[in-house]
Amino acid sequence: MTSGLLLLIGASIAVLVTGWIWYPRHMARRGARVPALVPPDPPSWPAVSVVLATREPTPRIVQRLQNLRELEYSARALQFVVALDATVAERQEAVQQALGSGVVVVHGGAAGKASALTAGVHAAAHELLLFVDTAQQFAPDALSLLVSAVLREGWGAATATLQPTSGDALMDRYWRRELAVRLGQASRHSVICVTGCAYVMRRQFWRDMPVGLICDDLWSTYSVVTGGARVAIVPGARVVDPRRFSREQELARRLRTMTGLLQFVLWFPGILSAHRNPMLIDFLLHKLVRPLTPLLLLVTGLATFGLLWRESPGLASVLTTAGASAGLASWILAGMGEGRLPRMARTGIFAGQLLFMPLKALAFAAAGRWDVWRPHH
Template identity: 55%
Template sequence: MLIVLVAIAVTAFGILVLGWVVYPSRTAKAAGVGAGENSSNAAGLVDTPISVILATRESDEAILRRIEDLRGGDYPSHLMEIVVALDATRSSGLDTLQEKLSLGTRAVHGAVAGKSSALNAGVAAATHEYLLFMDTAQSFERDAITRLVCAVGTDGWGAMTATLAPTSGDALMDRYWARELAIRLGQARRHSIICVTGCAYVMHRRFWREMPAGLICDDLWSTYSVVTNGGRVGIVTSARVTDPRRFTRDDEYARRLRTMTGMLQFVRWFPAVLSPRRNPMWKDFLLHKLTRPATPVLLLIGGVATWGAIMLASPVTAWTLLATGVATIALVWLLATLAPGRLGQKAKGLLFAQRLLVMPLYAIARAARADWDVWKPHR
């Protein structure tokens, strides 16, 4: 029995080390400069017409500000066809918005509620080969579109995504994003990134596939559509996008719960994403994405097996370790609640890390019961 428990613990922790240490480290080391970036061509303007798809459910004022910011870049305005794709939940404002839009810009709305339907409507209304997808809240640096279009024009690339600058103001979140960026660069250097940055990417129209209604991870779908049809997806480090919004840790928690639920939805709806024959990025998807929701499950399995093995060898030691672990968790909670100053802040950081660690269990539970309504409040 002891051997079985040790084997289970080693397997569970071994998978975690592979997904969280070995794979990220090796992939990050493989990263060079922005994969697929063509710095020499990006220095000047191009003469390629593009269709800009702005999927949104924001106010008319926010949409008009975003379009003004877009036209303030160095990409020639006369080469940009702009399609505002409204969420069906606010389709009643379509005519009013259209009256406010300038020439070369038109508004459409999705057939049903949700971003995927709005994107489908936007692409259907677009006329050019290059499709630029963007959201309402962010802002492009002046030459970001030029760099993206130049890069995606390189042979073999089906889509290129910009780099979202880490501006959260939270040191923990910014460090995490810097590590994530290094991993994406390594993935692109080998073949493709797993997910585009949904607020800024350019795709060849021939790789577009209509999105299923209710799909949560449109960014994952776009990448999957490219790589399963013979293209590659890269990232351009010099094409930078900023987001002026500031998110609390609760906001970040909700976002991660939403995206993880969407990833599990994707696996449930499209299991071929895990097929080596269908998806050239299946191994990266497995190690980079699915290790995350599996983490608390693997920790629980490995921890219980380890505790059981210790229990067989020394019951006193086993119970002492369990009591110490429970006391440590309780102490962190108390310090986060009661301690002032830096000590309290550090404890709150640890408490947030604990919440993130347990969060995949909520995503798994929602995926198991097919609860895809990720925009409603969940306590």
């Protein structure tokens, strides 16, 4: 009994340490050795179809297209396709009139970004596809750097680098760490997920997205790597998101992403096959350890309690009571207004909410509840 509990504790801690400490550091060291890319000369720029999936108001679409037209890329080489969400399909004619005949406007056949993207690709004319969202802004050389990356032999897609400019110190540190990990992944094989608001893909690797799919970014990467190519991340291709999210909104965004990850595993279990997925080890350590973390911590805690109970029931009871009290206090503090708590306390509670948020995603996945997307303005 004791040896079994010790083995359980050791295995759980080993997975956590590998996924949260060793793997990120190892990937960051690999990524630091990635050389910078040089964009091609203007005569070598191939034609690109820009696919913007959106349900934002027309003025925001106009503003986004203006930024894309100002890129250091031949304007004549760009085709613009605006793919409206099916929930705003009635706006198609008005949007078309506002954007003019130089932009193709279509709409998805069903609600959701996946359906809109599929409709947009069907309307695209060129071999290279640039996928963008409405809110972000590209650096002038972002597209040329992405194209130069994807034109290399063996590469099927290349994603830009979204700058950590949220204004939240905790989330910016997390994102900088994430970018370092992605660089290492690409140096080994491929990033696990493209940045959905900014990536270029070769059309030959496109596969129509299933209706209701949440993680379109993971689908695109999976389509490329199962098609025999690699997915790059380009540090110099900078993208900025000027929006600022509250921590409550950030939690909602993370919940959506985590639920989408679990949806993907349930819908496409082949991603867990080493034969089909050359990114399997990276996927397990970088993605699946995250939703499993609360469960691994729970297993570790219960096994530790079992060991303590065998040796000293009194001590086990005291520690359990202390842990339950700390959890109750955190729950009460989390319900208080942010202005009533010290900054360090707010950050600690937010970190705890992020850590245990996967439990809610697991509950959604178990119930098959996939409608978790909510827009933030």
